[in-house]
Amino acid sequence: MNAQELREKTPDQLRDELSSLKKESFNLRFQQATGSIENTARMRQVRRAAARVKTILNEKAAQAAQAE
Template identity: 50%
Template sequence: MAIGTKTLATSELDTFEDQRLVEELRKAKEELFNLRFQSATGQLESHGRIRAVKRDIARLYTVIRERELGIRATPAPVETKAKKSKAKKADDAEAAKEEAE
């Protein structure tokens, strides 16, 4: 996921686990460090990127703190539906043959 884009909205952050939020925060801080270094050496092309990354860091800190306080709920584990197997259809065909006899 790209930091500083619309994909890092709070609605999407709600679906992240706590570990992933911490990981995204670490990545954002690392990116901010690199951007500041580029700015100091005159290699930075987009100064607006620093602002976007700072806002992402603040957004991540906010979501983490809200979860600590119980304001925002942690995501519930997603339950996957069991796939129906084709073997069941074969069993139904055998049962129909037995009933016909």
């Protein structure tokens, strides 16, 4: 999901997305530890997607604070 699609979402939707990414990251780390991971590149994709969501959340929080 790209940044433009994320910016169109509400903060609650972004928090849900972040939660699901964190769960997926945990599952991927667990698979790596047990040696059953198939796509190691997915770990990097999930980590960057989570960072992207956090960045958008911070931008939205800053805009809300500035509006007040």
